[in-house]
Amino acid sequence: MILARAEQATRRYGDVLALDSVDLDVSAGELVGLLGPNGAGKSTLMNLLVGLRRPTAGRVQLFGGDPRDPAHRRSVGVTPQETGLPGTLRVGEVVDFVSAHYPDPVPRGELLDRFGLTDLVRRQTGGLSGGQRRRLAVALAFVGRPRLVLLDEPTTGLDVEARHTLWDAVRAFHADGGTVLLTSHYLEEVEALARRVVVIGRGRVLADDTVAAVRDVVGVRRVSLTADDLPELPGVTRVERAEGRTHLFTTDADRLVRDLVTGGVPFRDLEVRPTSLEKAFLAITADEQPTGSR
Numbered sequence: 001m002i003l004a005r006a007e008q009a010t011r012r013y014g015d016v017l018a019l020d021s022v023d024l025d026v027s028a029g030e031l032v033g034l035l036g037p038n039g040a041g042k043s044t045l046m047n048l049l050v051g052l053r054r055p056t057a058g059r060v061q062l063f064g065g066d067p068r069d070p071a072h073r074r075s076v077g078v079t080p081q082e083t084g085l086p087g088t089l090r091v092g093e094v095v096d097f098v099s100a101h102y103p104d105p106v107p108r109g110e111l112l113d114r115f116g117l118t119d120l121v122r123r124q125t126g127g128l129s130g131g132q133r134r135r136l137a138v139a140l141a142f143v144g145r146p147r148l149v150l151l152d153e154p155t156t157g158l159d160v161e162a163r164h165t166l167w168d169a170v171r172a173f174h175a176d177g178g179t180v181l182l183t184s185h186y187l188e189e190v191e192a193l194a195r196r197v198v199v200i201g202r203g204r205v206l207a208d209d210t211v212a213a214v215r216d217v218v219g220v221r222r223v224s225l226t227a228d229d230l231p232e233l234p235g236v237t238r239v240e241r242a243e244g245r246t247h248l249f250t251t252d253a254d255r256l257v258r259d260l261v262t263g264g265v266p267f268r269d270l271e272v273r274p275t276s277l278e279k280a281f282l283a284i285t286a287d288e289q290p291t292g293s294r
């Protein structure tokens with residue numbers, strides 16, 4: 001059963017083409033990561049799916065109907081990228097306030113425990129740290145026992161421990177049969193949670209596949225070295241030269257280093273680093289062909 005669907009969804013903001021003919025289906029029981037660099041169109045897609053924005057062209061559906069119809073939004077929980085919480089209300093009061101909108105909310109103690117917020121129940125939200133506020137905003141998406149949860153960069157600003165608590169809560173929801181669509185800039189985060197990842201770049205779906213398959217594609221490494229002369233090296237997708245150094249981009253750094261050594265290439269100061277998603281996209285998506293199809 002498809003809970004959320006975009007069909008050739010396009011969204012323009014004036015001259016900006018934020019989403020360009022995007023197709024996406026999220027089925028019941030899936031945990032899908034939406035991965036892409038800044039400005040890729042992730043939030044725009046989420047906003048269309050929950051009815052906050054309308055597509056300029058194409059169609060979106062939530063639970064088989066129009067997302068702008070409140071009846072179709074009843075079973076969805078959302079944490080947008082930015083949330084405003086009333087600063088003078090205490091954490092427990094905010095949870096009670098949101099709970100009051102649902103027929104069978106998760107009991108307050110259980111929800112706070114799940115998101116590691118129990119000790120903060122009496123704190124005013126205005127006095128919470130950024131990370132604590134973020135955790136509360138994410139927890140609120142789960143209050144009404146939704147069937148589908150959409151989380152826009154849920155772990156922004158969280159430290160390692162808080163991020164893991166939140167990941168555990170998302171996993172537990174999913175293990176209970178819940179469906180999740182979440183955005184992230186980091187493949188590592190998507191990898192920790194999702195089996196399926198949809199990569200978005202410049203408003204288009206670049207890949208829709210398993211995390212492992214996408215890792216092979218966007219898992220580009222930068223091998224930097226100082227060398228006078230380099231031969232043709234297999235597996236190098238892009239070469240940059242800056243300040244006397246050569247940067248080689250490849251999805252198989254181990255092989256590249258082996259080739260350099262066995263080829264007797266003289267080099268100094270070798271360094272292998274993961275690249276940013278942006279660089280990975282530059283290296284692999286010049287032709288912008290989707291890498292997987294479902």
Ligand SMILES: Nc1ncnc2c1ncn2[C@@H]1O[C@H](COP(=O)(O)OP(=O)(O)OP(=O)(O)O)[C@@H](O)[C@H]1O
Nearest residue numbers: 013016017018036037038039040041042043044045
């Ligand atoms: N309300 C708006 N008015 C004008 N342009 C917008 C608006 N919202 C988004 N955009 C533009 O649409 C494009 C896609 O933005 P969107 O917020 O969907 O990307 P994103 O993938 O969520 O990025 P980020 O990772 O930075 O949150 C960007 O170029 C952005 O500047």
